[in-house]
Amino acid sequence: MKLTDEERAMLAGEAGPARQWAIRHQIAVGDFFDAPDFVPVGQAHIMADTESLGEAGVAWLEELAALPRDQRLVRIPTITDPRGLDFNSYKRLKQTDAMAALEGRAIRAFEALGVMMTNTCINYQTILPPVRGEHLAFGDTGVVIYSNAVMGARSNFEGGPSALSAGLTGRTPRYGYHLDVHRAGTKHFALSHQPRDLSDWGALGGIVGKATNSYWEVPVITGIAAAPNSDELKHFGAAAASFGSVALFHIPGVTPEAPTLVDAFQGRAVPAATPIGAADFEAFYATYAARGDKVDVVVFAAPQLSLIEMQQVAGLLDGRRVHEGTSLVVTTSPEIKFAADRMGLTRRIEDAGGVVAAGVCFYQSYAREMAEANGWQRLLTNSAKLVNIIAGYGYKPTLASMERCIDSAVAGEVL
Amino acid sequence: MPITLKCHKGIGPAVTGTALVAQDNFSARYDLDRLKGVFSRPAHKLYGQSYLDRILVVVTAKGGVASAWMLREMTARGMAPKAIVFDRANTILAQGAAFADLTMVDRFEGGDPTTLIRTGDEVRIEPDKGLVTILNRD
Numbered sequence: 001m002k003l004t005d006e007e008r009a010m011l012a013g014e015a016g017p018a019r020q021w022a023i024r025h026q027i028a029v030g031d032f033f034d035a036p037d038f039v040p041v042g043q044a045h046i047m048a049d050t051e052s053l054g055e056a057g058v059a060w061l062e063e064l065a066a067l068p069r070d071q072r073l074v075r076i077p078t079i080t081d082p083r084g085l086d087f088n089s090y091k092r093l094k095q096t097d098a099m100a101a102l103e104g105r106a107i108r109a110f111e112a113l114g115v116m117m118t119n120t121c122i123n124y125q126t127i128l129p130p131v132r133g134e135h136l137a138f139g140d141t142g143v144v145i146y147s148n149a150v151m152g153a154r155s156n157f158e159g160g161p162s163a164l165s166a167g168l169t170g171r172t173p174r175y176g177y178h179l180d181v182h183r184a185g186t187k188h189f190a191l192s193h194q195p196r197d198l199s200d201w202g203a204l205g206g207i208v209g210k211a212t213n214s215y216w217e218v219p220v221i222t223g224i225a226a227a228p229n230s231d232e233l234k235h236f237g238a239a240a241a242s243f244g245s246v247a248l249f250h251i252p253g254v255t256p257e258a259p260t261l262v263d264a265f266q267g268r269a270v271p272a273a274t275p276i277g278a279a280d281f282e283a284f285y286a287t288y289a290a291r292g293d294k295v296d297v298v299v300f301a302a303p304q305l306s307l308i309e310m311q312q313v314a315g316l317l318d319g320r321r322v323h324e325g326t327s328l329v330v331t332t333s334p335e336i337k338f339a340a341d342r343m344g345l346t347r348r349i350e351d352a353g354g355v356v357a358a359g360v361c362f363y364q365s366y367a368r369e370m371a372e373a374n375g376w377q378r379l380l381t382n383s384a385k386l387v388n389i390i391a392g393y394g395y396k397p398t399l400a401s402m403e404r405c406i407d408s409a410v411a412g413e414v415l
Numbered sequence: 416m417p418i419t420l421k422c423h424k425g426i427g428p429a430v431t432g433t434a435l436v437a438q439d440n441f442s443a444r445y446d447l448d449r450l451k452g453v454f455s456r457p458a459h460k461l462y463g464q465s466y467l468d469r470i471l472v473v474v475t476a477k478g479g480v481a482s483a484w485m486l487r488e489m490t491a492r493g494m495a496p497k498a499i500v501f502d503r504a505n506t507i508l509a510q511g512a513a514f515a516d517l518t519m520v521d522r523f524e525g526g527d528p529t530t531l532i533r534t535g536d537e538v539r540i541e542p543d544k545g546l547v548t549i550l551n552r553d
Binding site: 028029031032033047049051052053054056057060081139140141156157158159160161162175214215216242243244364388389391392394 | 423424482
């Protein structure tokens, strides 16, 4: 990689061992992907929950945090993805004090590095929305795909160590989605059935993601009748990223780099479209169907809920009571939780028997241990992303609309 | 005469080991029971199998940014595969390999390595040279 004088100085250790480690790590990654040089980035977003960090990761962060202040502070606004637990709700979810202690250590280490504990995977809705053409180093695949596709910003999937490196150096290797050449559409899907709600948008993301199935492919979706809203694209993108490792999509007439179908493919030949119809949606839901089964836990998460979704959940629960054999968990960002508290939404959800957890996103918060401690197996959710990932933690997941999830939570069985 | 496969220059030290091959993808967070060292997602083609000390050969990496931390944590506990060979890595697994100093290569001249390497093959990986050698076949 071609380095500037400043980058060479960091590599030589002149800005301390943290920045030296960071730029070394970035050069190893940049070389692997044939990056010609570095690009300055405006923000970094770090996925670093304690479940994935483990004791080894937390101890490593504490070593960085013990460095002198001028050597350890990040150089650009650096924010965090959801944490391993919420100190206000972890006991109700039967997470342990040992988990909370590890979480506390990780938070203290990040704060010593100057990282802001935003604890959110919807920072594009709640913190500082990305701008078209802005280079970023974002973690969380749902954040990256939304920022790239819906905002037209430029980020690769940056894992925790790489996003932290970008925070420390203020830059990232220029490869992948920082380059125009990788942002052209490569696959074409034509819709003949319109998604009706958030779980349908997630299902569509799952269908497109499975059929795309590569970080390096860019799906283009046509046939969408009206512009979706932010929550719909949030669920679509999170599922496409989860099912297919997809980091960018275009919807001609909706997303900024695709005013037209031709633009979506950067003027190259438009490939024949793969049709997606009602039968594809039905087959997707059928994969997870479990009508009549007892529901152990209903989860609204992955991604964290917007204020609008919080209001929808509260409205559907008003005057009802979650079945005594079923738990209902809602996760949102700390900012939205404050707003939901202020507007009485949290109280309405919790009065009906739900738990509202802030700064977490369920699957990143010791899901296996929660399942064992609470005796949870059958999980019902309106998040296609969650049904894709949670089976690996020992759950049996079912996908349904928000309305049907709540009806089932009240009934105690999958309706 | 062993079979030599050319690939892109990779990450981590040269290693030799036994291959575990699947025409499936890989995510450390979603596919594995990292405490037991086995594939735990029922839909995965290697479900129930141990990846410990194996050279894992899979098609690509799937969603899940957490894998970047997890490879180092798994390596620290001696619960990681010996190396990972992809047809095409994604950014997260490459970053995770760099963080963990775990051997990883991808982009083979001869096509998808899951069709070139078989489970049980003895394989030598030299990331700095961009070479993978199948030692037990010719």
